Amino acid sequence: MTIAPQSRAPVAPSEPALSVTGVTHTFGARKALDDVTLEAPRGAFTALVGQNGAGKTTLFSLITRLYDNRSGTIRVLGHDVRRDPAAALSQLGVVFQSRTLDLELTVLQNLLYHAALHGIGRREAKERAYVALRRVSLEGRAKDRVRALSGGQMRRVEIARALLHQPSLLLLDEPTTGLDIGSRRTLIEEVRRLIDEDGIGVLWATHLVDEIEVADRVVVLHKGRVMADGTVDELRARAGAEDVGAAFLAVVGADDAEGVVLARRASA
């Protein structure tokens, strides 16, 4: 399937990169998402934080149309993903939780393959690939096989690949999984720079509370429900806590947050 890069309808400047309104999703009797409403503005880092099983991946699967949203509305830059999927998906870049690069191909080949799926011509694709690799400081590795890269570098190639069709919204599902502390920091800094320089909107799903600190906005998802939505300072003030981890605990209920706290300790 190719997604036409030219399917870009005019968009009001006030439209957020992502808006989700009243979305519920069930797997049989299990409610994975319960009346979820949230926004990810353009030019901002929005952290979606929750424990394992909170519903983060389910939400991403609905935004990317892997699942059909049967209730509520999901808009990407104003385009309803159900009613106008081509326009919505053309504005969307995704880095999935599992790695999805072909290890035997070079970095450039991986990018060109993805660009072809988006209907981008080869010459244009090559130019865009080098621009995107420069954005993540990897232009010198274009001709290397992916297998030769570190885990953090592979993640940055995936981000470059997600940027090829020039989306307005970048979704990242637990992107620092398996990375050491230095690679995690580099990845966060690269994404922060993309936001500041390109004005892209980012929704970064994580269960690591220390990754919230850099976010402009935080959405706390717990057992499928949005428990808090605001700036890091608002989250701290609401919970009456200095520390963002303590604020998270207070919002979701201390007894329930063990997975997140342990994850935070493990990553410190």
Ligand SMILES: Nc1ncnc2c1ncn2[C@@H]1O[C@H](COP(=O)(O)OP(=O)(O)OP(=O)(O)O)[C@@H](O)[C@H]1O
């Ligand atoms: N395909 C599926 N079939 C049945 N239940 C599912 C399916 N996918 C997710 N669930 C359930 O939905 C809930 C939300 O899971 P989801 O994977 O969205 O959470 P998550 O926040 O992404 O967690 P993780 O960080 O572990 O991936 C969980 O209770 C999970 O068991």
